[in-house]
Amino acid sequence: MMVGSLMRRMVVPCRKKAPLRHRISFTTTTHDSHASQILMSPSLVSLDLPDVWAPNSSHFQVPSPGGNFSNEQTAAVINGLMIADEIRPRIASEVRRMQDSIGEVPGLAVILVGERRDSQTYVRNKIIACEEVGIVSTVTELPDDCTEDELLNAVASFNVDPSVHGILVQLPLPQHLDVGKISDVLSLEKDVDGFHPVNIGNLAMRGREPLFISCTPKGCIELLIRSGIEIMGKKAVVIGRSNIVGLPASLLLQRHHATVSVVHAFTKNPAQITREADILITAVGMPNLVRGNWLKPGVVVVDVGTNPIEDASCECGYRLMGDVCFEEAVKVASAITPVPGGVGPMTIAMLLSNTLDAAKRAHSFT
Amino acid sequence: MMVGSLMRRMVVPCRKKAPLRHRISFTTTTHDSHASQILMSPSLVSLDLPDVWAPNSSHFQVPSPGGNFSNEQTAAVINGLMIADEIRPRIASEVRRMQDSIGEVPGLAVILVGERRDSQTYVRNKIIACEEVGIVSTVTELPDDCTEDELLNAVASFNVDPSVHGILVQLPLPQHLDVGKISDVLSLEKDVDGFHPVNIGNLAMRGREPLFISCTPKGCIELLIRSGIEIMGKKAVVIGRSNIVGLPASLLLQRHHATVSVVHAFTKNPAQITREADILITAVGMPNLVRGNWLKPGVVVVDVGTNPIEDASCECGYRLMGDVCFEEAVKVASAITPVPGGVGPMTIAMLLSNTLDAAKRAHSFT
Structure with missing residues (x-):
């Protein structure tokens, strides 16, 4: 061991001041003065900076026409609509079996705060999907300026309602909530969105099983498996680290033994990392963030982004775009999910599946 | 949008059978037949394969002498002993202040199952460290063949003991537990090791703060911060994904805005990934796993590995080695933690800090 002889070159503990960014964090935690005297590590919440992507940075330059890629489509398009269409009838069949056997049907309570049009659309689609498979659903609409207590009371009432097996609070919520x-x-047993920290912790930790896996990441993995795409041992890159998609997607890929890297807004040169990916999941909310030159030939691309783009030629005045430049990616990837028609239908199918699971668990029905 | 025109090349949902590895998982979950009819995703626990590293694979070849690296030491050695020595008196001072103000001192209960010599040594070191700072500690020793109920009862008794603020069950446990x-x-408020899934979930999720961060990862970050090493925006690679070190270390680095990749035993060509790292944390338990040619010049290396290697020339018959080949790494890295004397002392210091925090919280002492 050379440790002894090397001890002459020591890092002297930094007594005077921490690096700039940590000093910034300290100023936000001065109320916790005693703790910060002992440790220099800041509180984690004080580190929570928003992930703002810079659309005009050099990372977002349009590649030169042609580039290194052919003009031919190389990618198979993974049809989420078709795969979800395969899953839903099986859920409906299980719902019927449950009703025939024990006279109970799964119940989902959806809480919608405010009048965001996109949220209203998502909630409507979920309700229709519930109806189609025989899940009883209710929607509670609260005004945009409702108090936190009003929302918490609504959740609490569904927690104790035995006809409700799953509770979903449509996100995003107004800022004040x-x-x-x-x-x-929200009752852990009814957390069909899988956002409770216990469910996230159990998703992360080997040897453990969450009661529910968040619907969108679960849908992504189901898409990969049903498309015959191997995950174990593959390099997977997740772009975005939101609590509801990016984080659980990265944890789930790791449970499936992928080697996972997470790219976020503080990542320098993200394209360098994404170009190593065998599997790329994007969940950022930036149309066309991922260009063809961000991709390794043969990559499998799962695009969670669902970005409304104004388009007067569409009946509703807008069209949906993913985070990935589809026209370029389809010439590089081996498989890709389209937007719309890729991950979206799977998210809803997984919500139905989670609600069914919740009801089966509540009634010990197997 | 080209989606429509591309729909001719579809991935046909895989109806017949899943890829081999998933089929293997299915056979382990056949009791859950109804669920597997609906989804092809296996249960996560059925995926939990042990991370067995192959020491004789090509990844572990000794690089040619000289290689591309100079023979000069480039790395500063991060002295964990010295940094922990800075932290402990501050904890002692807070313990005294607490005793003087409210007549209470922090209490730590350690439970040791069996007679593993390494575990006995670790527990002894923790107890001595507690004494030095004024934390009252107790050790409960249970026999190697104790029942799960006996262990759970011991934990439960400390859960309700108001003089105990932190409970630590020394790992690893015998196989049957x-x-x-x-x-x-274990009471969430006394989980000073930070292993409870709620603490892991809150560590992972932005906007949340765990009650306790696992001691070893917390010590690693504190070492980096006190050595003036910037984390934000850096590429960090964690080797190992154990629930107690690798996983929380990767989550913590991400909360600090590093771009994190996790390498494990199923990673193909791990050296290719580690060579991209600005910060490398290893927690595998394989001596000399990481060679000089796994490292980018200038990388900061934090070596959590503490592997006893037989050595007749040492008084106790063995010496400790890290996961990193120190002699090679010190010629490539810009900073490196030695083994022993790097992360180890910081783990204990963080345990003291967590126990102090637990006591302060229990007594609303600020």
């Missing part, structure tokens, strides 16, 4: 508090109050 | 059940029973 704390999504963390909602998760804390 | 389920560490998951222990975490589930």
